[in-house]
Amino acid sequence: MKIAVxxxxxxxxxxxxxFPSFTIALLAPYRFWYYARPFLTTVLEELEPKHRxxxxxxxxxxxxxxxxxxxEAGSKFEAGTVTAEIIDYFVRPGxxxxSHETRRTEDYRCEAWPYGKLVEWKxxxxxxxxxxxxxxSCMVDCWAYNFDAPSKSWSEH
Structure with missing residues (x-):
């Protein structure tokens, strides 16, 4: 089964x-499958019969x-709703x-999937x-460019 997957x-x-560091030892509900499932029909045709x-x-x-x-995750996303239970499906590497938290808009490129999810009641x-x-809340590894106006240069942070 591992070889087939x-x-x-x-x-x-x-x-x-x-999924750069993907391992077959997985925990449900299988985030990798949520991503891969739309490709199932076309990709199955490319596999050897035993793997298929x-x-x-x-x-x-x-x-x-x-x-x-x-x-549920797909319908909530289409409705513009992302909950703590399904955030893992929507924030992807790349x-x-x-962010609109500060007085200016900031953009970040994701380098990894979310981790360290924390849910609190208040x-x-x-x-x-x-x-x-x-x-x-959750954490996501990201990077961004920062423009320094006086020196007219860009730096990565």
Whole structure:
């Protein structure tokens, strides 16, 4: 099965870009599969029959168990909503993140998938303890260019 999955992922477009240190020892809900699943039909044709059968077996099992989760992630993203549960599917290596937290807009290019997810519940008003706010955060390794106007030069940070 491992060899079949490796053969499958080898022909999924840009897979090594998005998962540079991919290992077969995986934890559910299989972020790699969410990315690779749109390519399944076309890529299966390129595999040897024995690998194709095993990848189809794996695909059927993952889809039977996690398809509702993937569909929820896709529909929330299309609606413009990203929650703590599904953030892992939407921030990818190579994507650009835009920050509006300071007085100026800052752009960052992602170098890795999100990690260190933290979800906290917070009560803003002690008089209304039933009103709870959910705060979710994660970390993403990024880089950006910084323009130094006086020297008219760019630097990476």
């Amino acid at each position: 490796q053969a499958f992922l080898k022909v999924v477009p840009d897979f090594s870009l998005y 059968d095993l990848v189809e077996l794996l695909s059927n099992w993952i889809e039977a168990n996690y398809s509702p989760h993937y569909e 994507w650009v993140l835009v 009560v803003e008003d002690p008089a209304k303890p039933e009103e709870i706010i959910l705060l979710a």
